[in-house]
Amino acid sequence: MAFIHTDAFNALKNIIEGDIIIPSDPTYDESLKRWSRLAEKDAGAVIFVKTNQDVSEVIKYAVTHKIDLAIKGKSL
Helix, strand or coil, X not given: CCCCCCHHHHHXXXXXCCXXXXXXXXXXXXXXXXXXXXHCCCCCCEEECCCHHXXXXXXXXXXXXXXXXXXXXXXX
């Protein structure tokens, strides 16, 4: 996992409605849980988007700041 400074996500927190979980957060390990332990990967941050606009803003932010991005979908 590449180190991403916490400040890199502070600006994003002001742009999106969703939640940003970083490794120092107490809920970080839980946020990584997947259907299989083999599918769990460490992340610089886990972002739970709440709106379509959040998705757009997170992708734009990642591209602009050259942050690797992985997406996990979830059916409702």
